[in-house]
Amino acid sequence: MSVLDNKKISFIGGGNMAQALISGLVSSGVNPELITVSAPSKETRDQYDKQQMNTVDASENPKAAVIGADIVVLAVKPQVMRQVVGEFADALDNQLVISVAAGLSTDLLSDMLGGYSNIVRAMPNTPSMIQMGATGLYGTDAISAEQKQLATAVVEASGLVIWVDDEAHMHAVTAVSGSAPAYMFYFIESMVDGAVALGLDKEKASALAMQTMLGAAKMAMNSDDTPAELRRKVTSPKGTTQAAVESMQANEIGRQISEAMKACSDRSQALSEEMSK
Ligand SMILES: NC(=O)C1=CN([C@@H]2O[C@H](COP(=O)(O)OP(=O)(O)OC[C@H]3O[C@@H](n4cnc5c(N)ncnc54)[C@H](O)[C@@H]3O)[C@@H](O)[C@H]2O)C=CC1
Numbered sequence: 001m002s003v004l005d006n007k008k009i010s011f012i013g014g015g016n017m018a019q020a021l022i023s024g025l026v027s028s029g030v031n032p033e034l035i036t037v038s039a040p041s042k043e044t045r046d047q048y049d050k051q052q053m054n055t056v057d058a059s060e061n062p063k064a065a066v067i068g069a070d071i072v073v074l075a076v077k078p079q080v081m082r083q084v085v086g087e088f089a090d091a092l093d094n095q096l097v098i099s100v101a102a103g104l105s106t107d108l109l110s111d112m113l114g115g116y117s118n119i120v121r122a123m124p125n126t127p128s129m130i131q132m133g134a135t136g137l138y139g140t141d142a143i144s145a146e147q148k149q150l151a152t153a154v155v156e157a158s159g160l161v162i163w164v165d166d167e168a169h170m171h172a173v174t175a176v177s178g179s180a181p182a183y184m185f186y187f188i189e190s191m192v193d194g195a196v197a198l199g200l201d202k203e204k205a206s207a208l209a210m211q212t213m214l215g216a217a218k219m220a221m222n223s224d225d226t227p228a229e230l231r232r233k234v235t236s237p238k239g240t241t242q243a244a245v246e247s248m249q250a251n252e253i254g255r256q257i258s259e260a261m262k263a264c265s266d267r268s269q270a271l272s273e274e275m276s277k
Pocket residue numbers: 012013014015016017018038039040041044058059075076077078080084100101102123124125126178179
């Protein structure tokens with residue numbers, strides 16, 4: 001038994017994030033026939049058709065995805081959100097709307113939806129594609145307890161879920177998890193470049209760097225020690241790790257990571273301001 005049993009879930013947009021969440025839902029046992037994807041591109045619709053999902057041609061009949069749905073997931077870019085939802089907003093009738101758009105506040109989304117306020121804002125990330133996602137959720141006061149459970153279930157199928165009480169925290173969620181897979185990939189890229197510069201071939205360097213990141217993350221998750229303590233246990237006095245960590249500290253890598261996250265959060269805030277004009 002799941003709260004999603006027999007619930008009809010419609011995705012507006014069938015791109016990267018929709019695909020990630022849908023793959024989590026299907027892997028967790030949701031019947032693909034209960035999923036609808038609205039997309040303007042025939043190629044995208046064909047992909048979902050092949051997986052036994054329903055598809056709607058967004059450029060011809062946008063309201064068809066919304067009518068009869070229990071949950072509507074808005075998975076289009078923030079820049080096109082107003083135009084896209086304007087095409088079906090008047091067909092909403094007590095559905096739970098989940099927006100995964102970066103930055104857009106629930107107030108702004110409600111304005112775009114003509115005052116509709118049954119909205120949960122979600123910030124997932126792309127590891128959702130392999131059910132290793134991390135998603136932050138925030139809901140308006142209009143959300144019922146049952147709708148809160150539905151929203152949790154939609155994203156929990158793809159990984160970890162954390163609710164925040166203060167909507168402003170969604171910018172921090174974007175900085176620490178939504179955008180953060182990109183920082184991790186950047187770190188891996190840089191480690192591989194570093195190892196190749198030291199003479200190792202790229203394939204071996206990649207395998208070692210990725211396994212190390214995975215192992216360190218799993219260890220941090222499963223250990224009673226803090227990350228700082230785990231770091232200390234790798235660092236032998238006057239040894240090799242100390243040399244590496246001191247180099248990072250001299251270059252203020254920690255401060256630079258915080259600055260990058262601040263830039264991410266600032267951009268998230270700016271998106272709502274830009275799209276409200
Ligand atoms: N990619 C990521 O890592 C994350 C993305 N997001 C958010 O997810 C949203 C979607 O991003 P992506 O999936 O990465 O972009 P994407 O470009 O892969 O997908 C967006 C899709 O919307 C479709 N679309 C455009 N107009 C449409 C319409 N009228 N009706 C239906 N579909 C329409 C496009 O054809 C495209 O396939 C964005 O708002 C983004 O902020 C949130 C968290 C992480």
